[in-house]
Amino acid sequence: MSNEFFVRFDENLLRLPSCLAVHAQLHPNLIKFTCEEYVKYIQQFHELNICGIIRKNEAETTVLALAAYRKHLNTFYTIRFEIDDLIVDEKERKHGLGTRLMHYLIDHAKQEGVSKISVHCNPIHTDAHRLFFRLGLTINCFEFDLENKTVLPDNDQIRIIDVTDLPDKENEQLLIRAHEIYQQLRPHLPNDQNEYVKQLRDICRTSPARILFVLDKNDNILGLTCYRITENIQYSKHIYCDDLVTDENRRSSGVGRFLINYMKNEREKLGIDKLILDSGVQRGRAHKFYHREGFYISRYGFSMAI
Missing domain, CATH: 3.40.630.30 (Gcn5-related N-acetyltransferase (GNAT))
Structure with missing residues (x-):
């Protein structure tokens, strides 16, 4: 018998090979880690929370989808609930897991008293864009990364x-x-x-x-x-x-x-x-x-x- 659950990931779940395998589908650089190294890497991000959907049966526990999110104060949303990563195992897609995980995160944000959620997404991940649009999210900003490292002289005025x-x-x-x-x-x-x-x-x-x-x-x-x-x-x-x-x-x-x-x-x-x-x-x-x-x-x- 198999059951699926929404859970906040603890160290034991992060250590599962399926957790690293799913996360590396979004961030391929993670594949260089062993499971133990991955746990230590994630734990260094003190503000980061990981949650997701797991499948449990008598034989094993498998991670099907996960999300990484943070919450902090800022001048834009007052409380910013920011989803950095949202990924469904490529073998489990088309089953509505991404939608279910987003609804779980929205409910969690409401419980925290948050009025808006934000999600960052690479421009090439168009399947994710379609999911967000279907759920009522819209693109409200662009994230800019500074490539130019040249430091200019100071202005004495x-x-x-x-x-x-x-x-x-x-x-x-x-x-x-x-x-x-x-x-x-x-x-x-x-x-x-x-x-x-x-x-x-x-x-x-x-x-x-x-x-x-x-x-x-x-x-x-x-x-x-x-x-x-x-x-x-x-x-x-x-x-x-x-x-x-x-x-x-x-x-x-x-x-x-x-x-x-x-x-x-x-x-x-x-x-x-x-x-x-x-x-x-x-x-x-x-x-x-x-x-x-x-x-x-x-x-x-x-x-x-x-």
């Missing part, structure tokens, strides 16, 4: 200040001064300044993330970025830029390039290869800028309100 670890009073003053600029990118951020400051501080403290401002010689705030050092199976350890915005009155003045250059420098210092960011599909002007700076679209971002 502007400077960067990292507000993350400043004393509370100074941190609050700068965050409030940047309120209107931040809302140019994220108009849904709280209008109440106390709520706004608390939300940004919570993101920095719990995610964690860092917030940087660009100021001119007169201490006017010209733009800002929020970024974090994070890890996933697609990119391993990388810098992920949550937010990048230049004051709409200061566009085309080199502020965006200055911020990207700063993150390039941080990447080099830390020995990290990748700098990743998402950009809404409607932001064509930003996409042109990212392409000029050496970024290319590596994945689509699907999302759905739940």
Whole structure:
């Protein structure tokens, strides 16, 4: 007798040869690992959760499908429920397992109080795209990967200040001064300044993330970025830029390039290869800028309100 179950994967399930075999169908680089090495590799991603569908009978337990997801605070969704991987064993496809697994993840996200889910997917995986479209997800952003590693000279007319670890009073003053600029990118951020400051501080403290401002010689705030050092199976350890915005009155003045250059420098210092960011599909002007700076679209971002 055979039964199928939705489960959160523990170390024993991760150790199953079928778990590694299924996951390697999406990430072929994983095939180089033994089962023990795979478990250790997955466990280094502390924010990553693995769940899926298994089949159990008297003789063995087999992984049929799995998903890797993360949950963290950000300025876009407040709580971001992000599915990095979703894969059904190629021998088990056409049986509705992908749909069932997505419904399981949606129900789990609802229980966590999440209002939207997001899924990243390679542009070539068109079967997965069709699944997401059938379930009501739409492409809301493109994920950009920085290919250009050239670091540019600093601009002596502007400077960067990292507000993350400043004393509370100074941190609050700068965050409030940047309120209107931040809302140019994220108009849904709280209008109440106390709520706004608390939300940004919570993101920095719990995610964690860092917030940087660009100021001119007169201490006017010209733009800002929020970024974090994070890890996933697609990119391993990388810098992920949550937010990048230049004051709409200061566009085309080199502020965006200055911020990207700063993150390039941080990447080099830390020995990290990748700098990743998402950009809404409607932001064509930003996409042109990212392409000029050496970024290319590596994945689509699907999302759905739940």
